[in-house]
Amino acid sequence: MSQKVRVRFAPSPTGPLHIGGVRTALYNYLFARKTGGTFILRIEDTDQARFVPGAEQYILDSLAWLGISPDEGVGADGPHSPYRQSERKALYKQYADQLLREGKAYIAFDSFEELEAMRTLYESKGSAFQYNALTRVKLRNSLALSKAEVDALLASETPYVIRLKVPAKGEIRFQDSVRDWVHVHTSSMDDKVLMKSDGMPTYHLANVVDDHIMEITHVIRGEEWLPSAPLHILLYQSFGWQAPQFAHLPLLLKPEGNGKLSKRDADLGGFPVFPMEWTDPQSSVISKGFKQEGYLPAATLNFLAFLGWNPGTEQELFSLDELVDAFSLERINKAGAKFDVNKAKWFNQQYLKQSDSKELAQVYLPNLPAKDADAFVQLFLDRVTFPQELGQLVHEFSQKPHAYDEVVLATKWNLEAQKGLQVLAASLPTCSTWDADGIKHTIHVALEEAGIKMGKVMQMLRVALSGNGAGPDLMISMQLWGKDEVNERINAALSVFPKLVS
Ligand code: GLU
Numbered sequence: 001m002s003q004k005v006r007v008r009f010a011p012s013p014t015g016p017l018h019i020g021g022v023r024t025a026l027y028n029y030l031f032a033r034k035t036g037g038t039f040i041l042r043i044e045d046t047d048q049a050r051f052v053p054g055a056e057q058y059i060l061d062s063l064a065w066l067g068i069s070p071d072e073g074v075g076a077d078g079p080h081s082p083y084r085q086s087e088r089k090a091l092y093k094q095y096a097d098q099l100l101r102e103g104k105a106y107i108a109f110d111s112f113e114e115l116e117a118m119r120t121l122y123e124s125k126g127s128a129f130q131y132n133a134l135t136r137v138k139l140r141n142s143l144a145l146s147k148a149e150v151d152a153l154l155a156s157e158t159p160y161v162i163r164l165k166v167p168a169k170g171e172i173r174f175q176d177s178v179r180d181w182v183h184v185h186t187s188s189m190d191d192k193v194l195m196k197s198d199g200m201p202t203y204h205l206a207n208v209v210d211d212h213i214m215e216i217t218h219v220i221r222g223e224e225w226l227p228s229a230p231l232h233i234l235l236y237q238s239f240g241w242q243a244p245q246f247a248h249l250p251l252l253l254k255p256e257g258n259g260k261l262s263k264r265d266a267d268l269g270g271f272p273v274f275p276m277e278w279t280d281p282q283s284s285v286i287s288k289g290f291k292q293e294g295y296l297p298a299a300t301l302n303f304l305a306f307l308g309w310n311p312g313t314e315q316e317l318f319s320l321d322e323l324v325d326a327f328s329l330e331r332i333n334k335a336g337a338k339f340d341v342n343k344a345k346w347f348n349q350q351y352l353k354q355s356d357s358k359e360l361a362q363v364y365l366p367n368l369p370a371k372d373a374d375a376f377v378q379l380f381l382d383r384v385t386f387p388q389e390l391g392q393l394v395h396e397f398s399q400k401p402h403a404y405d406e407v408v409l410a411t412k413w414n415l416e417a418q419k420g421l422q423v424l425a426a427s428l429p430t431c432s433t434w435d436a437d438g439i440k441h442t443i444h445v446a447l448e449e450a451g452i453k454m455g456k457v458m459q460m461l462r463v464a465l466s467g468n469g470a471g472p473d474l475m476i477s478m479q480l481w482g483k484d485e486v487n488e489r490i491n492a493a494l495s496v497f498p499k500l501v502s
Contacts, residue, residue, distance in 0.1 A: 005037025007218050009070070010207065012044045013055035016278035016287060017062050019339075020222060020252045020261070023304045027249060028220050029068040030305070030327040037217070041073035042210060043084045046200045053281055056084075062275040066297045067320060080214045085206045092201035095209050095239070096162045096194050104238045105194060108141035109153050109160045130190040133168035159197035164235065166191050172230040177218075177247035177329040184230040192231055204228060208235040211244055220247045220329070247329050250308045253336040261339045263287070271341040275300070294386025295344065299351040303344045307337040317350055345385045353382055364390045372480055375436075379472045379480070397480070400489060401467025408469040409497065412460050418500050420457030421464060423450045425490045434483050436475035464493030 009025040011017055032039035041063070043056055060075045072078030082088060099105035108131075110118075115131075118139075122129035129135070136143055141163070142150045153160070170186040194205040201209070211219060226248045236243040252261040255269060266273040266288070276289035290300050302318055310333070311318070311326040318326060352360075361373035364387050368376065380393050427446035431438055447454055462474050465486065471477065478486050 003215075003217050005032060005035040005217050006040065006215050007032050007037060007220055008040040008042050008073070008211070008214065008216050010042045010044050010210075010221070011059055012047065012050070012203075013052060013059065014047070014050040015052050015055055015280075016274045016276075017055075017059050019273045019275060019290070019304070022062060022066065022275050022300075023252070023307055024220065024222055024249060025063060026066070026068055026301060026304050027309070027327075027332070030324055031218065031220060031329065032071070033324040034327050038071045039068075040078070040080075040214060040216070041070035041075060041083065042214070043074045044203060044206065045084060045086045046089075046203065046206050048086075048198070048200065058276065058278060065276060065291055066301055068301070085201075085210065088206070088210070089200065091213075092206050092209055093195065093199070096201065096205060099164070099194070099238055100162060102238075103165070105162050105164050106136075106142045106191075107150065107154075107160045108136075108139065108163050108191075108193075109145075109158050110140045111159075114140065131163065132166060132190050133187070136163075136165075136191060161193045161197050162195040163191040163193055164231070164238070166234065172233050174229065174233050174243065174246060176226075176229070177245060178250070178332045178334055179226065179248055182226070182229065186234070189231060189234070204231055204235065208232050208239075212236070212239070212241045216244050218245045218247060218329075220249065223248045223251050247332065250333055251336040252307060253338045255339055255341060257336075257338040260336075265339075269341065271344075273339075290344075294388050295348050296351045296355070296387075299344070299347040302351070303347045306343075307339065308333055317347075349382075349385050352384065352387060355381075355387075357381065360387055360390065364388060365394060368394065375476050376480055379476050383472070397477070400492070401463075401465070404467050404493065404496070405463050405469040408459055408463050412463075413497060413500070414456075415500050415502055416452055416456045417460040418494075418497070419450065420447060420452045421460060421490060421494055421497075423447060423452065424457070424461065425487065425494060428490070429483065429487055431483065434479060436473070436479050439478050440475050461490070464497075465489045 007028040009021075009028050011021055011025075029039050031037070041059075043059075045051055045056070056074065060069075063069050070076045072080070073083040077083075096105060100107070115129075118135075119129045131139065138144065143165070145153075166189045167186050172184045172186060172189075173181065175181050192204055193202050195201055210216075229246055229248070233243050253259065254261050254265050261273065263273055272288035272290050272293050274287050274289050275291060277292040278287045278289065279285070280287070291297075298319065301320055301323070302316075305318065305323050305327075306316070309327070309331055312331060357377040358370075358374050360381070361368070361370065361377045365373040365376060376394060376397075377390060380390060384390060384393065423446050424443060427442055428439070431442040444454070447457060458474065459469060462471060463469055465474070465478065465481070481489070
């Protein structure tokens with residue numbers, strides 16, 4: 001019987017969640033939904049020095065905004081509670097002690113200064129220092145010192161760490177869902193610290209212990225963790241546990257495609273790399289967020305899904321449910337994914353066009369009468385990338401023209417057009433139903449009676465009203481300007497346009 005899928009997103013609350021982290025969360029979520037599994041949120045906060053207040057809440061808020069909240073974990077609870085590693089501290093110690101008892105780990109007393117001195121010494125000889133099978137015999141640890149020496153150091157409360165005793169010879173092999181086979185020789189690995197001198201586990205120990213206890217079946221995480229994976233496999237082997245299936249997601253690359261995407265790229269390019277706005281608690285510096293920039297959650301998800309995965313078809317627009325259906329680990333790319341903010345904007349426009357105009361009107365044009373606001377949104381929706389641009393467009397739209405398109409004037413301003421505008425100046429004030437249809441009807445009837453073709457007048461009417469030769473639907477625009485304003489603008493234009501006489 002196949003095991004029930006359990007995946008986790010395991011961020012460290014060291015600052016705002018990077019958009020790459022959100023993609024990791026999304027892929028975990030999609031895989032869980034696709035396989036009928038469980039999506040868990042575990043907070044990896046064992047590095048006290050890097051803890052940032054507010055970061056955990058930010059992670060929860062970001063996932064909630066996108067609608068990919070965890071089934072289990074911080075913010076949702078579950079059978080393996082607590083899901084915050086700082087609250088599981090005692091547990092890790094037991095497992096480190098188990099490895100110590102079994103001779104698979106050892107105690108090391110080397111101070112920071114002593115290790116630094118070793119590094120400098122090795123560097124001066126042109127090599128890099130590693131705490132490993134070759135060097136540990138000469139260092140201050142429970143493998144090299146006598147039992148009496150170790151006991152004395154412990155009795156005098158000398159700070160110590162617990163290190164994994166990596167075998168001198170051996171090969172670690174595992175098949176990653178994205179990278180395929182990975183082989184590493186243990187001689188290239190160092191004896192990583194498992195427990196720090198402050199009594200906290202390192203990321204490696206806590207991560208592996210928790211993945212095992214929480215019955216994680218698939219570890220889907222960023223490529224930056226690939227170098228740690230052999231160590232994690234070795235830890236599983238040391239405990240005698242079965243390792244989960246790994247899938248390391250491709251890096252997010254700079255917009256130009258060379259090098260890892262950084263916050264600096266975002267600042268230079270003026271685009272966000274965080275899901276939501278973030279105010280640094282220390283510097284008060286504000287970083288942009290997708291949410292506040294006006295990206296819709298569905299557009300953000302669709303954009304992120306394509307950063308490192310593709311459905312293998314031409315289809316680009318996917319709702320969250322469709323993503324769940326189409327998603328598979330097999331279709332994740334090995335190559336880094338170029339972060340193209342123009343693509344993000346394109347997705348936003350597509351989703352904006354599909355949005356409910358009444359809802360947008362309520363949120364973004366609260367000061368306009370509902371009917372006008374809705375008409376306005378319909379008029380301009382395909383001209384904006386972000387919904388908050390609607391407010392600015394209303395403002396521009398309501399301004400009287402300060403100049404008139406000279407090219408149109410030169411080519412279209414003739415006796416017939418002048419006559420037509422005069423006819424409209426006289427007839428539009430009599431229009432009894434001032435909406436797009438009513439206005440159209442009045443114009444039609446008036447011009448027909450005067451024997452003037454609509455085509456000879458309409459562009460000049462637009463220039464008279466807006467100053468521009470082209471723009472959104474003119475009848476709806478006139479409805480929105482209102483009867484008085486329209487008449488005022490036509491009369492103003494007539495007084496400014498050259499007087500033509502036959
Ligand atoms: N705490 C690690 C991070 O911040 C988790 C890496 C993993 O998923 O194993 O990304």
